[in-house]
Amino acid sequence: MNEIIDLLRSHRTIRRFTAQAVDDRLISEIVRCGQAAPTSSNIQATTVIQVRDPRKRRRIAEIAGGQSQVADAGAFLVFCADLHRARIACEMEGGTFAGGMTEHFIVATVDVALAAQNCAVAAESLGLGICYIGAVRNDPQAVADLLDLPESVYPVFGMCLGYPDQAPEVKPRLPLSVVLKADAYRDPDDLEGIRRYDLQLREYYRTRTGGQKDSTWSAEMKALVGKESRPHMRSFLARRGFTME
Numbered sequence: 001m002n003e004i005i006d007l008l009r010s011h012r013t014i015r016r017f018t019a020q021a022v023d024d025r026l027i028s029e030i031v032r033c034g035q036a037a038p039t040s041s042n043i044q045a046t047t048v049i050q051v052r053d054p055r056k057r058r059r060i061a062e063i064a065g066g067q068s069q070v071a072d073a074g075a076f077l078v079f080c081a082d083l084h085r086a087r088i089a090c091e092m093e094g095g096t097f098a099g100g101m102t103e104h105f106i107v108a109t110v111d112v113a114l115a116a117q118n119c120a121v122a123a124e125s126l127g128l129g130i131c132y133i134g135a136v137r138n139d140p141q142a143v144a145d146l147l148d149l150p151e152s153v154y155p156v157f158g159m160c161l162g163y164p165d166q167a168p169e170v171k172p173r174l175p176l177s178v179v180l181k182a183d184a185y186r187d188p189d190d191l192e193g194i195r196r197y198d199l200q201l202r203e204y205y206r207t208r209t210g211g212q213k214d215s216t217w218s219a220e221m222k223a224l225v226g227k228e229s230r231p232h233m234r235s236f237l238a239r240r241g242f243t244m245e
C-alpha cells in the first residue's frame, strides 16, 4: 500500500545482533521520534535510560533470565513511566501532588508504550532490529536500584536495538475477524478463528525452529494467564508511589 504500512507489517522481533554499535546520533533521533508520539494531556511521562555500562547491561541480562541480547545488542534502552517530573512541575506551581492515583499510573504507562513503539518503528525504518524486554520486571526493584530511579518512576520494559544478525519470518497474528469487531463485542466465531491460528502458529514455530518448538497460541496463553504472573509487581509499584487509589 505504502512504505510505512509495508514497514509496520514486516516487523519481527530480533534477538541476535551483530557486534556493530548503534551511533549515538541514531539513538537521539530514535528517542526524538518517541517524544513525538501522542501523550496524554501532554504529560510526557516517558524517561528513557540508555544503559551503556557493560556491567549494568550484564546485570540486567541476568535479571531478564539470561537474555544475552540485553548485553550484546548495539544499544539497550530502559523505558520508564515517570510521574516524578510532573510532580516537580506541580509543586513548582504551588500544587500538591496527588500521588498514587490509578488513572495517573495508566496515563504514564500508556505514554511509555506509545513512545516506545514510535522508537521501535523509527529504529526499524533505519535498518535496525529491536527486542522489547518485559523481563526487566522479573526484578524491577533491582533495575530501579541499578538505574537510581526516583520515587514515582518505574521501569516498564527495556528495548534492545542493533543491526540484525538473523532474519526471522514475520510471526503470524490472530485472524482479523477475532480482533476487529463492529459495534459490539460478539465472539461466536472466535473459537474457530483461534483454532485456525493455533495450527498456523504451530507451523510457524516448526519451520522457524527446525521442528524443535511445538506449541500453539492457546498453549502459550495457558502458560501465561493460567497462573500468577510477577505477583511482586503490586507491592513494587506501591513502594514506588503507585498505590492505585
Ligand SMILES: Cc1cc2nc3c(=O)[nH]c(=O)nc-3n(C[C@H](O)[C@H](O)[C@H](O)COP(=O)(O)O)c2cc1C
Pocket (backbone or CB within 6 Å): 011, 012, 013, 014, 015, 064, 067, 131, 132, 133, 134, 135, 136, 157, 170, 171
Ligand atoms: C512489552 C513487551 C515485552 C516483551 N518482552 C520480551 C522479552 O523479555 N524477551 C523477548 O525475547 N521478547 C519480548 N517481547 C517480544 C514478544 O515476544 C514478541 O513481540 C511477540 O512474540 C511477537 O513477535 P514479533 O515481535 O516477532 O512479531 C516483548 C514484547 C513486548 C511488546
